[in-house]
Amino acid sequence: MLKTLMMACVLTALVQGSVWAQSDTAPPTLLVVGDSLSAAYGIERDAGWVALLAERVAHRAEVVNASISGETTGGGATRLPELLRQHDPDIVLLELGGNDGLRGLPPSQMSANLEGMIEKSQAAGAQVLLLGIDIPPNYGDAYRQAFTGVFRELADTHEVPLVPFLLEGVALDPELMQDDGIHPTAEAQPRLLDNVWPSLAPLLDETEESEGTEAASTSSASEESSEQASAS
Numbered sequence: 001m002l003k004t005l006m007m008a009c010v011l012t013a014l015v016q017g018s019v020w021a022q023s024d025t026a027p028p029t030l031l032v033v034g035d036s037l038s039a040a041y042g043i044e045r046d047a048g049w050v051a052l053l054a055e056r057v058a059h060r061a062e063v064v065n066a067s068i069s070g071e072t073t074g075g076g077a078t079r080l081p082e083l084l085r086q087h088d089p090d091i092v093l094l095e096l097g098g099n100d101g102l103r104g105l106p107p108s109q110m111s112a113n114l115e116g117m118i119e120k121s122q123a124a125g126a127q128v129l130l131l132g133i134d135i136p137p138n139y140g141d142a143y144r145q146a147f148t149g150v151f152r153e154l155a156d157t158h159e160v161p162l163v164p165f166l167l168e169g170v171a172l173d174p175e176l177m178q179d180d181g182i183h184p185t186a187e188a189q190p191r192l193l194d195n196v197w198p199s200l201a202p203l204l205d206e207t208e209e210s211e212g213t214e215a216a217s218t219s220s221a222s223e224e225s226s227e228q229a230s231a232s
Contacts, residue, residue, distance in 0.1 A: 073109075129160065
C-alpha cells in the first residue's frame, strides 16, 4: 500500500512538473520573417518596431526577429523551414515582398513564394499574420495593382489576417522617412507597431487561450491518474 502511494506521488509530481514547465518556461513564440523594414535598417536595432513589440509582450511571449535587410520572398522561403524547425513558433509574421517589387520581379513569383511560406507555417502548427507593403507609383498602375493584390488574394485564400500596408501613415510623411525615402525613421517605429498590433493581438490572445486550455486539460488528466493510482 505504501509503495503504491509513493508511486502515485512520484507520478503526480512528474506530470505537474511537466505542466509547470510548459506554462512557466514556454511562452508563445512569435517569429518575424521580414526584410529591412523589420530589421531596423538605418536605425538602432532596439528602436525598431519588432524590438518594441518584444517589449510590449515581454511577459506574454518570446519574439524572434529573423529579418534580414535586402531579403526577398525567395530568400525567406529558403530560410523558413530551418527557422520553423529551430524556433517552433506559435505565430509567424511574414513581412516580405518589398524588395521583390523594387526589383520588378513577377508578382506571380512573389505570390508563389509567400504562399509556400504560409502553407509551411500552418503545417508546422503556427498561425500566420501577413504584413502587406506597397511600391512607388512610378512602377506603373498595372504592376502596382498586381503587386498589392498578391497580399489580399493570399490572405483570402488561406484565411489569414492581413495588415494591408505596414507603412500606413508613415510612407507619405517625409519627417518619418529616412533620406532614401524607403525606410522609416526611429520616430516612425511606434506607428508601425500600432499598424500591426490590432491584427496580431487577437492571434496572441487565441494562442494563449489555446495553450491555457491544453495545460488545464493535462493537469486534470494528471490529477485523475493520481486518484486512480491511489485507489489501487
